[in-house]
Amino acid sequence: MPPRSYVSPARSAAAAETRERVIEAASRTLREGESIARFSLDTVAKAAGVTRLTVYNQFGSRRGLLEAVFDEIARHGGLHQLADAMAMADPRAALDRMVEIFCAFWSRDSAVARLHDAMATDPEFAEALRERNERRRRGVTALIDRIAGKGASPQTRKDAVDLIFALTSYPTFALLSTGRSRDEVCRLVQAACRAALAPLINPSS
Amino acid sequence: MPPRSYVSPARSAAAAETRERVIEAASRTLREGESIARFSLDTVAKAAGVTRLTVYNQFGSRRGLLEAVFDEIARHGGLHQLADAMAMADPRAALDRMVEIFCAFWSRDSAVARLHDAMATDPEFAEALRERNERRRRGVTALIDRIAGKGASPQTRKDAVDLIFALTSYPTFALLSTGRSRDEVCRLVQAACRAALAPLINPSS
DNA sequence: AATTAGATATACATAATGTATAGTCAATCC
DNA sequence: GGATTGACTATACATTATGTATATCTAATT
Known part of the structure; x- marks a missing residue:
């Protein structure tokens, strides 16, 4: 039997907020770091106050995070x-x-x-x-x-x-x-x- | 007592030859590889028929090898x-x-x-x-x-x-x-x- | 009260750089 | 000819990253 699924306003809002927090932490890390070589998901996760796995849950990969950061910059x-x-x-x-x-x-x-x-x-x-x-x-x-x-x-x-x-x-x-x-x-x-x-x-x- | 040291024509000639072989293998690997991300000293060493440690002996680091490759390209x-x-x-x-x-x-x-x-x-x-x-x-x-x-x-x-x-x-x-x-x-x-x-x-x- | 989505904790596999130590072998010196 | 030396090898280890897997926790929904 298929598991019932539902949308949760409070949850997706919280998820969106952590997502933004991670993006913000990532772009800050990129800005402050002196090279892309030092840019690791570990650093970003710690700066955002989340686990590295949360980053993977939200963005799938390092590449996904970078694309999200670029799109955020492009938006503003x-x-x-x-x-x-x-x-x-x-x-x-x-x-x-x-x-x-x-x-x-x-x-x-x-x-x-x-x-x-x-x-x-x-x-x-x-x-x-x-x-x-x-x-x-x-x-x-x-x-x-x-x-x-x-x-x-x-x-x-x-x-x-x-x-x-x-x-x-x-x-x-x-x-x-x-x-x-x-x-x-x-x-x-x-x-x-x-x-x-x-x-x-x-x-x- | 200081160890006696000497220069060896045959040895330094052989070393120079392996050095050239490594540079050649490195530039070939760079040419054929589709991204710098895939470029590893392991690959280069194997392609040149030497150990990865030999690369370090000759060039000190990945960076040293890359600089040597560029200089070789510039020379020709x-x-x-x-x-x-x-x-x-x-x-x-x-x-x-x-x-x-x-x-x-x-x-x-x-x-x-x-x-x-x-x-x-x-x-x-x-x-x-x-x-x-x-x-x-x-x-x-x-x-x-x-x-x-x-x-x-x-x-x-x-x-x-x-x-x-x-x-x-x-x-x-x-x-x-x-x-x-x-x-x-x-x-x-x-x-x-x-x-x-x-x-x-x-x-x- | 059961379920579910998001996040965590922990562990593991893989790959790369770079360092350390001991050993091999042929070229050189005396 | 025998000891020594330089280039290279073999093996191991420390570190750092990405990415995957599994079980658990917690708060929001049903």
């Missing part, structure tokens, strides 16, 4: 502003705004640096993050299509998209951040992205 | 051509050539991808690789100084240097390599670098 990272940016009348202004939004996102929580490091050791996590980045690529593609003149070949468009995609990526942001404020990086990337648009209109190559 | 990676490139009369042509040399370098041995992944988990190894990249930065700086007009401010120069440094980095190369041949990536990066030079002469901002 200001990416919802992208909708407004994409709706702007001037696609170049929209691109500038897009760069601004992503610079703010990359610099908001230093845990994102460690999460990108985690891509190196966990291919499936890397794939998961890459999929989340595809949204950025789609946004860039849409803007390029609006900016490009009729004469722009598909290859020229693809080049512009991929170049701007690379310029707005986290690795580029991190490389440019040595000795630069967030705003300074933003202006530099904006200038580079504008320069990358040139081949789309000027048919001189 | 064509970076010596940089001297000729830097000696070119036209600094813009030199920059084009530089981009070419680095695109060839990044694409030559797929083990470099895994080595960059290793930066994520080993901060000291990351630092070691960063130092080796400083040579590229110095080269870019020298070219920018030759290209920049008198009116170019230090900040404008720094911006150009850092931007080109980022454009010629491995992460950028890897990001642009999806669906592009080495030469195509090279041309795209060259164009982006040329565009990054504009603020150096045109004082219109």
Whole structure:
């Protein structure tokens, strides 16, 4: 006979709370730790005041926890502003705004640096993050299509998209951040992205 | 009484040979493995036909082995051509050539991808690789100084240097390599670098 | 009062790095 | 030729992580 099952408001609320506490502890550990190498589920569990097994119950694996942390950061990272940016009348202004939004996102929580490091050791996590980045690529593609003149070949468009995609990526942001404020990086990337648009209109190559 | 010590041509030659064999096995393992996570000294030692302890005797640690692999790749990676490139009369042509040399370098041995992944988990190894990249930065700086007009401010120069440094980095190369041949990536990066030079002469901002 | 979901306690399997100690064997020195 | 030395081996051990298994506890539901 099948065991009767039921949903419990109080229980699932408590579970959700511990889940959030674990995510918070994990992102704090990522922020404060100097390397992803030191990031262990044991440390996180202790910081959250739970057992390591609870982490497994909630997230399934280390990878699951890391994805949950990234999604939590993304939720509060200001990416919802992208909708407004994409709706702007001037696609170049929209691109500038897009760069601004992503610079703010990359610099908001230093845990994102460690999460990108985690891509190196966990291919499936890397794939998961890459999929989340595809949204950025789609946004860039849409803007390029609006900016490009009729004469722009598909290859020229693809080049512009991929170049701007690379310029707005986290690795580029991190490389440019040595000795630069967030705003300074933003202006530099904006200038580079504008320069990358040139081949789309000027048919001189 | 101090133990007498001596140098042994035959022994050090044999040691150098096993050292090379281990490096070769390590880079092969990195190339064939799908992730740095699977890269263990045990695997390398077996592939080289030696004991894991021999690896420790020769390289001290996992990090030491990885550095040795990178240096070996760099030695045969064509970076010596940089001297000729830097000696070119036209600094813009030199920059084009530089981009070419680095695109060839990044694409030559797929083990470099895994080595960059290793930066994520080993901060000291990351630092070691960063130092080796400083040579590229110095080269870019020298070219920018030759290209920049008198009116170019230090900040404008720094911006150009850092931007080109980022454009010629491995992460950028890897990001642009999806669906592009080495030469195509090279041309795209060259164009982006040329565009990054504009603020150096045109004082219109 | 019985049941159930979430969390705990404890143990175990596996894999990796790194250290320690003793032993093997051929090249070198006297 | 015999003692010594350097590279390598064999074996063992300590430590740290991830991930799985099993039994138990507790408070919320039925």
